[in-house]
Amino acid sequence: MHADKVFKALGDPTRRKLLDLLCERNGQTLGELCEGLDMARQSATQHLGILEAANLVSTVRRGRAKLHFVNPVPLHEVYERWVRKFEHQRLSLLHDLKKELEGE
Amino acid sequence: MHADKVFKALGDPTRRKLLDLLCERNGQTLGELCEGLDMARQSATQHLGILEAANLVSTVRRGRAKLHFVNPVPLHEVYERWVRKFEHQRLSLLHDLKKELEGE
């Protein structure tokens, strides 16, 4: 997994909105996605390209249209690597901080 | 939760390394964290500031030193909002794609 691409892709509100749009209805075309975005088509293309490079979106050509599908796998990998790892700290964090504030 | 700050904070390899370093040993000082980084102290300060602004790191002053602690809460919120939401698609994605490739 390329954490860099995934997190950078998610670090933009337009791209997160694109994912939400695709979650509502999978397989939309570029034109359809643009309707919900309030920016030029070319900008949306760029955002979708970044999502695709991060493997968060997969595409299928269908005639002159390009259909976009969410790929949830990288999100799950993010969870495995960056959420679960820190889960066990949710209690020990408080412990560490408390000890520190009490003077070691 | 401020998804923007959290994802942007995570979208840099230096900052992810800082989180890993703190995961190994919580409560390290700026100087200690710098030893594992290969960049000027001021740059690390900037990265830690971004992590703190995203609420991924909390700090406690202790005399002239500043101790850093991981805060796993935003990571868990990311999971709730951006991973679980797309979990149910892990099967339906294949379904959608298959239908599409078969010609609707």
Next chain:
DNA sequence: ACGTTATGCAGGTAAATACCTGCATGTCAA
């Protein structure tokens, strides 16, 4: 074939980002 529609590609600009150097402030220990 022709016009319409959907997307691709080239490039240009303003803002944000990641790094740095240099100097200031605050704390500890002798």
Next chain:
DNA sequence: TTGACATGCAGGTATTTACCTGCATAACGT
């Protein structure tokens, strides 16, 4: 108090990013 140590703050630069305009290509329907 003084020197050493830990961090804070100001600013400067090169790269990346997010947006745009303009033109090119490809597919559909009549």
